[in-house]
Amino acid sequence: MTNELDRVRDHYRATGLTERLKTVLAALGPADQLLTPQQLGTLDQFHTRGLAATAELAQLAGVAADMSVLDVGSGIGGPARFLAATYGCRVTGVDLSEPFVEAARYLTERTGQSGQLSFQTANGLELPFDDGRFDIVLLQHVAMNISNRARLYHETRRVLKSGGRFATFDVALGKGEPHYPLPWARMPATSFLLTADATRAAIEAAGFRMLAWQDDTEAARAWFAQLRASGPPPSPNLGVVMGPDFAELTTNLGRNLMQGRLGILTAVFEAV
Numbered sequence: 133m134t135n136e137l138d139r140v141r142d143h144y145r146a147t148g149l150t151e152r153l154k155t156v157l158a159a160l161g162p163a164d165q166l167l168t169p170q171q172l173g174t175l176d177q178f179h180t181r182g183l184a185a186t187a188e189l190a191q192l193a194g195v196a197a198d199m200s201v202l203d204v205g206s207g208i209g210g211p212a213r214f215l216a217a218t219y220g221c222r223v224t225g226v227d228l229s230e231p232f233v234e235a236a237r238y239l240t241e242r243t244g245q246s247g248q249l250s251f252q253t254a255n256g257l258e259l260p261f262d263d264g265r266f267d268i269v270l271l272q273h274v275a276m277n278i279s280n281r282a283r284l285y286h287e288t289r290r291v292l293k294s295g296g297r298f299a300t301f302d303v304a305l306g307k308g309e310p311h312y313p314l315p316w317a318r319m320p321a322t323s324f325l326l327t328a329d330a331t332r333a334a335i336e337a338a339g340f341r342m343l344a345w346q347d348d349t350e351a352a353r354a355w356f357a358q359l360r361a362s363g364p365p366p367s368p369n370l371g372v373v374m375g376p377d378f379a380e381l382t383t384n385l386g387r388n389l390m391q392g393r394l395g396i397l398t399a400v401f402e403a404v
């Protein structure tokens with residue numbers, strides 16, 4: 133387990149990330165000028181289909197202003213900032229990567245949302261919260277880094293109120309071995325993919341009832357095809373976060389999706 137966590141942390145080590153962000157964001161204006169979550173959208177949504185996927189998942193989950201939302205594996209905080217700005221809800225983010233949490237706090241200061249959002253370093257398998265604390269738990273492109281799915285989904289269930297919702301947007305195993313390196317794992321040792329059916333079974337076994345289930349593989353393929361056709365990505369982008377090989381990691385994800393080796397699923401469950 134420790135080795136697994138260390139390897140995942142190492143993948144997202146992002147040394148000097150906040151300083152790099154300060155440098156690239158200078159192009160958007162002086163440091164005392166507030167940025168909007170949309171301005172950061174090409175940089176801070178670390179999952180397939182970016183901001184559009186977060187917006188769709190939040191709508192499907194029924195996020196509302198009076199809710200308390202937990203984002204597990206919150207990355208550099210893009211989804212959390214978008215939700216807070218769009219719905220007026222409070223969002224707490226937890227992530228295994230300390231540099232990501234530091235960057236999430238910095239970017240949240242830059243958007244002037246620090247009063248609505250908080251970020252802390254924590255493992256999704258040991259959430260530092262009381263039982264029944266949240267209305268919604270969000271999990272976007274995180275589960276593929278976690279081998280102990282039963283524990284992940286039980287922890288998620290534990291911190292949700294009864295009747296609360298669990299919204300997940302994740303990568304699922306298709307047919308055939310995926311090509312590596314990938315955005316969440318440069319080698320198979322950091323990747324713990326399940327098929328869509330096995331994912332659903334593991335979630336339901338943790339005390340959830342399915343409300344919505346979508347196979348988003350086609351939408352993801354179309355998005356990758358468009359990315360390929362539109363040339364180099366706009367700046368700033370996730371290359372700042374993950375380093376110069378990010379283009380290769382993303383290209384491989386697109387290739388695996390096109391070949392049916394990987395799929396994308398969106399689902400919402402109710403805590404029972």
Ligand SMILES: C[S@@+](CC[C@H](N)C(=O)[O-])C[C@H]1O[C@@H](n2cnc3c(N)ncnc32)[C@H](O)[C@@H]1O
Nearest residue numbers: 177178179205206207227228229255256272277
């Ligand atoms: C591909 S990124 C997605 C980030 C964010 N959810 C988003 O969509 O922008 C995966 C994130 O999951 C985090 N992560 C992986 N394993 C974790 C764990 N056991 N507990 C908490 N966070 C974890 C990583 O540090 C990374 O920030």
